[in-house]
Amino acid sequence: MALSASRFMAILNKEFIQMRRDRMTFAMMIAIPIMQLLLFGYAINSDPRHLPSLVEVHESGPFSRSFISAMRISTYFDFRGTVANAEEADHALKSGRAAFVVTIPENFERDIIRGRRPSLLVDVDASDPATAGAAASALSLIAANTVQDLAIGPLRYLQTEPEAFDVIAHKRYNPAGKTSYNIVPGLLAIIISMTMVMITAIAIVRESERGTMETLLATPARAPEVMLGKIIPYVLIGYVQTLVFFFLAFLVFGVPFEGRALPFLIGLNLFILVNLALGFLYSTIAKSQMQAMQMSFFYMLPSILLSGFMFPFAAMPGWAQAIGTIIPTTHFIRIIRKVMLKGAGLADIAPDLRALVIIVTVVTIIAMLRYRRTLD
Amino acid sequence: MNDTANVIEVSGLSKSFGDKKVVDDFAISVPKGAIYGFLGPNGSGKTTTIRMLCGLLTPDAGTGSCLGYDILGQSDMIKEHVGYMTQKFSLYSDLTIRENLDFMARMYKVPNRRSKIDEALKDLGLHNRSGQLAGELSGGWKQRLALAACLLHKPDLLLLDEPTAGVDPKARRDFWDEIRRLSDNGVTVLVSTHYMDEAIQCHNIAYIAYGRKLIDGPAKAIPDMVGLHTWRVEGPDLAELEQRLRDLDGVEQVARFGSALHVSGADRAALREALEPLLENTAWQWTEQPAGLEEVFIHLMAGSTDNFAGAEA
Numbered sequence: 001m002a003l004s005a006s007r008f009m010a011i012l013n014k015e016f017i018q019m020r021r022d023r024m025t026f027a028m029m030i031a032i033p034i035m036q037l038l039l040f041g042y043a044i045n046s047d048p049r050h051l052p053s054l055v056e057v058h059e060s061g062p063f064s065r066s067f068i069s070a071m072r073i074s075t076y077f078d079f080r081g082t083v084a085n086a087e088e089a090d091h092a093l094k095s096g097r098a099a100f101v102v103t104i105p106e107n108f109e110r111d112i113i114r115g116r117r118p119s120l121l122v123d124v125d126a127s128d129p130a131t132a133g134a135a136a137s138a139l140s141l142i143a144a145n146t147v148q149d150l151a152i153g154p155l156r157y158l159q160t161e162p163e164a165f166d167v168i169a170h171k172r173y174n175p176a177g178k179t180s181y182n183i184v185p186g187l188l189a190i191i192i193s194m195t196m197v198m199i200t201a202i203a204i205v206r207e208s209e210r211g212t213m214e215t216l217l218a219t220p221a222r223a224p225e226v227m228l229g230k231i232i233p234y235v236l237i238g239y240v241q242t243l244v245f246f247f248l249a250f251l252v253f254g255v256p257f258e259g260r261a262l263p264f265l266i267g268l269n270l271f272i273l274v275n276l277a278l279g280f281l282y283s284t285i286a287k288s289q290m291q292a293m294q295m296s297f298f299y300m301l302p303s304i305l306l307s308g309f310m311f312p313f314a315a316m317p318g319w320a321q322a323i324g325t326i327i328p329t330t331h332f333i334r335i336i337r338k339v340m341l342k343g344a345g346l347a348d349i350a351p352d353l354r355a356l357v358i359i360v361t362v363v364t365i366i367a368m369l370r371y372r373r374t375l376d
Numbered sequence: 377m378n379d380t381a382n383v384i385e386v387s388g389l390s391k392s393f394g395d396k397k398v399v400d401d402f403a404i405s406v407p408k409g410a411i412y413g414f415l416g417p418n419g420s421g422k423t424t425t426i427r428m429l430c431g432l433l434t435p436d437a438g439t440g441s442c443l444g445y446d447i448l449g450q451s452d453m454i455k456e457h458v459g460y461m462t463q464k465f466s467l468y469s470d471l472t473i474r475e476n477l478d479f480m481a482r483m484y485k486v487p488n489r490r491s492k493i494d495e496a497l498k499d500l501g502l503h504n505r506s507g508q509l510a511g512e513l514s515g516g517w518k519q520r521l522a523l524a525a526c527l528l529h530k531p532d533l534l535l536l537d538e539p540t541a542g543v544d545p546k547a548r549r550d551f552w553d554e555i556r557r558l559s560d561n562g563v564t565v566l567v568s569t570h571y572m573d574e575a576i577q578c579h580n581i582a583y584i585a586y587g588r589k590l591i592d593g594p595a596k597a598i599p600d601m602v603g604l605h606t607w608r609v610e611g612p613d614l615a616e617l618e619q620r621l622r623d624l625d626g627v628e629q630v631a632r633f634g635s636a637l638h639v640s641g642a643d644r645a646a647l648r649e650a651l652e653p654l655l656e657n658t659a660w661q662w663t664e665q666p667a668g669l670e671e672v673f674i675h676l677m678a679g680s681t682d683n684f685a686g687a688e689a
Contacts, residue, residue: 210466210468210469211462211464211465211466212466212467212468213466214432214462214464214466215460215462215466215467215480216483217432218430218431218432218455218458218460218462219455219480219483219484220452220455220456220483220484221483222452374431374432374433374434376433376434
């Protein structure tokens with residue numbers, strides 16, 4: 001059995017030529033490592049800082065001002081403004097506008113000076129334990145330091161153990177800090193975007209690959225007929241996936257469903273639609289089933305990493321957040337977490353619904369413009 | 377559309393893919409009920425032309441009508457009345473025979489779908505195999521199924537792109553019987569083929585090579601139109617004779633037909649003069665005969681310019 005160097009070289013050469021011609025595979029091979037390095041290296045931050053915070057002020061004085069300023073300096077918290085009452089605070093947490101709401105009670109300063117050890121309430125959105133954890137644990141340290149700095153001169157007597165005031169962190173939505181509460185709802189978004197995009201893209205590209213597209217195009221079928229006819233079966237698959245998901249979420253993970261069905265269903269249908277439209281768009285670009293598959297995977301990576309599914313969205317740098325914002329998965333993850341864990345209503349998820357509507361419109365327009373009813 | 381108008385009437389049709397001009401300034405007039413043969417070597421632009429006629433490709437240039445509808449703006453109307461059979465089997469191989477027919481019948485909104493399909497299955501002789509996957513059929517059966525599928529909606533025009541490629545002779549003969557029967561019933565047929573025995577059965581023939589139409593006319597008139605003269609020779613040592621003939625002035629083409637050679641040239645007198653010394657040799661039997669279609673096409677091929685020369689193979 002003789003090995004031939006020239007045969008080997010011939011094959012090697014052929015492979016290189018094929019690789020060069022198959023630009024998609026080539027681009028993927030280059031882009032995936034780059035993307036992974038960038039994402040894992042920079043975008044993913046398990047010690048989230050600059051979390052959106054609000055303050056509910058019932059009284060203002062040196063201690064409370066100093067405490068807020070110390071929170072800000074810690075870089076864990078970004079104060080975005082004030083809320084007037086508990087209801088407003090509640091809404092801000094539910095809609096995701098704030099991850100923390102600091103409530104400074106009435107007579108806070110006086111009670112400190114009188115040594116009554118008043119409590120400072122911090123409401124924490126704990127639906128994502130990773131976001132809440134580190135920042136919440138930094139709070140008591142900040143409180144102690146605040147007292148140290150101000151307890152000078154006549155107030156020196158406040159420098160005692162225990163501290164002059166308490167910080168009560170009130171973990172909302174996920175008091176036990178179960179990571180599964182955060183991950184499981186997001187999984188529905190990941191499952192749908194992983195399968196819907198790929199299945200649709202492949203189903204359409206398969207027609208061209210097998211030559212059946214020629215028969216299909218030779219018939220008088222119109223574009224919307226083809227598009228709807230191909231997409232609707234997959235909408236049904238999306239529903240089945242959702243049912244399976246809830247079955248497991250309740251029975252295996254015991255994740256509660258706090259919200260109502262309507263906001264969830266609106267979000268779900270919109271999200272399924274976005275993914276099918278994306279799949280359709282990919283099918284107008286991909287030339288083979290293989291390429292369609294590659295493109296779907298290429299889309300999956302940012303969907304998992306930048307959507308807030310695995311890592312806190314607020315902790316990502318600006319550019320990563322910007323990419324995350326144009327990914328539909330990001331918005332559906334927010335919707336489902338808010339509805340399932342926080343019992344959010346339509347008003348709370350309105351910004352995310354709006355984003356999905358914009359994305360689906362843009363994608364559908366591009367897909368329709370690209371769709372050719374000829375073989376050109 | 378009245379009966380005297382041509383079913384297909386196009387001119388100036390051109391199409392390029394990249395910098396390759398695949399169809400160049402193509403014109404054709406196909407009368408109603410005709411069987412129009414479309415001949416030419418592989419890659420000559422037959423498929424591209426057919427695809428432009430039924431709206432699958434947009435021509436770069438050219439105008440015309442198909443069944444009275446404009447080929448540029450009314451391809452949806454054309455598609456409803458055309459039966460198109462692709463070169464490659466392009467029904468769904470993962471659907472059964474019946475499911476394929478049902479799909480096509482639905483696409484063309486065929487009335488009384490069920491009975492039409494049953495009828496088609498009986499005609500095909502596939503009634504008891506209707507649940508079989510189309511992908512499992514042999515080449516001949518696939519081709520018959522494809523024809524049945526594109527006839528379901530009773531089209532006025534059939535565009536058949538090399539329908540008999542890779543089909544056995546018996547199936548080919550049956551296929552052509554069906555084509556003639558359809559033509560007798562007023563269906564116009566445009567069929568591309570490589571086979572000369574099929575070309576002879578066409579009423580008209582258009583021959584294209586390298587994207588250009590070289591000749592177009594009634595099948596019987598084609599040899600006269602080309603003006604080719606042929607001598608047939610039989611006898612011993614034909615291979616050696618073939619070599620000698622090729623070098624003679626006045627001989628343009630020597631082609632082997634079974635146990636004979638066909639020697640052809642455009643100038644009848646020059647051909648005779650060139651052959652004169654050999655005609656006296658009694659070892660060979662020489663007969664002058666009218667040029668056949670095949671000689672004509674070989675002749676046309678030799679004379680056509682290769683506009684793909686230099687392009688990547």
